[in-house]
Amino acid sequence: YVGFHAEPTIEGTSVATTRAVVNASLLVLMFNFVLSAFLFR
Known part of the structure; x- marks a missing residue:
């Protein structure tokens, strides 16, 4: 999801x-x- 909304730059890719x-x-x-928590109750 995050990669689809990243800016098309190196910085955008690294942030994503x-x-x-x-x-x-x-x-x-x-x-x-x-x-x-569910299994070891």
Whole structure:
């Protein structure tokens, strides 16, 4: 999603990549927390 809305420059690509990695990492951490809370109840 972030890559489709990036500016077509080197800076835009690097910002989009950083945002995508941060968003994916946070999503994995949140999903891991929810899944762990559900399974180890």
